[in-house]
Amino acid sequence: LAQSLVQNPQAPASGTPGGERHNVREPDQFDGSDPVKLRSFFTQLELVFKARPRTFDTQEKRVTYAISFLKGTALQWFEPYLLEGKSGNPPVFMSDYEAFQEELQTNFGPYDATGAAEHDLENLQMFNGHRIAKYITQFSRLGTQVRWGPAALRYQFYRGLPSRLKDRISEVGKPETLTELRTLAQKLDNHCWEHKVEQTHETF
Numbered sequence: 643l644a645q646s647l648v649q650n651p652q653a654p655a656s657g658t659p660g661g662e663r664h665n666v667r668e669p670d671q672f673d674g675s676d677p678v679k680l681r682s683f684f685t686q687l688e689l690v691f692k693a694r695p696r697t698f699d700t701q702e703k704r705v706t707y708a709i710s711f712l713k714g715t716a717l718q719w720f721e722p723y724l725l726e727g728k729s730g731n732p733p734v735f736m737s738d739y740e741a742f743q744e745e746l747q748t749n750f751g752p753y754d755a756t757g758a759a760e761h762d763l764e765n766l767q768m769f770n771g772h773r774i775a776k777y778i779t780q781f782s783r784l785g786t787q788v789r790w791g792p793a794a795l796r797y798q799f800y801r802g803l804p805s806r807l808k809d810r811i812s813e814v815g816k817p818e819t820l821t822e823l824r825t826l827a828q829k830l831d832n833h834c835w836e837h838k839v840e841q842t843h844e845t846f
Contacts, residue, residue, distance in 0.1 A: 666693040673714030674750040678758075681751075681787075683711075684743060704739040716750055759787035763798060770804045774831040777802065778824060796820040803827060806834065 669686035672679060687708055691698045698704050709720055723736050735741035752758045763784040768777035781802070785795055799820055800808070810830045817823045 666690050669708075669711045671711050671713045672716055672746075672750075673712070674716035674719070675714065677750060677752040680746060681755075687711075701739045702737045705736060705742045708739070708742060716746070719749060756788060759784045760790075763788060763790075766798075766802045768802055768804050768807075770806060773835065774807075774828055778828070792820055796823055799823060799827075807831060810834075 666689050667686075669683060669690065670679075672683040687704075690707070691704060698707060709717070709724070712720065720736075723732055726732065733741075733745075735745040747755075763781070766777070766780055766784065768774060781799055790798070796819065800811070800816065800823060803811075807827055807830055811823075811826060814826070817826055
């Protein structure tokens with residue numbers, strides 16, 4: 643099953659009419675050596691599952707497909723259960739995708755994923771020469787991994803902004819919500835870059 647899903651990922655699931663044609667690339671292989679990469683591995687798998695719901699219409703198919711993109715120590719962890727086949731009493735994580743994710747997270751994910759995300763969020767900074775899109779992307783990714791309330795996230799978002807944006811925000815007043823603060827910061831950053839372009843054109 644794993645081999646057929648990888649070699650012919652657009653093939654429809656048994657009993658479903660037609661094929662699913664979606665240009666979603668296959669996940670990167672995960673070997674378990676870098677715990678930080680596990681979240682990205684799950685994200686890439688989720689994109690495939692959402693793009694081809696009929697192909698991966700059971701939990702077991704999702705598990706089989708995910709295992710086909712493991713290698714190294716991560717694959718070796720599941721080898722005994724794969725080689726046993728139908729003999730014995732296979733663990734739940736071989737047929738339940740959520741249990742499979744928990745098994746990978748327990749053995750190959752960050753020891754304290756929330757603590758690591760909190761540390762990274764507290765130290766996240768937007769530098770003067772950077773556009774705000776990168777900062778917002780990193781902040782949003784980390785923000786979903788912590789258990790902070792809206793007020794704490796708003797405070798931290800503002801704290802990580804460069805002085806050039808903080809000064810502009812102070813002129814108009816700091817918004818009361820994270821969403822409004824992010825929108826204002828984006829608008830101000832865009833204005834800054836537009837002004838830089840105008841200045842460049844004026845020098846010619």
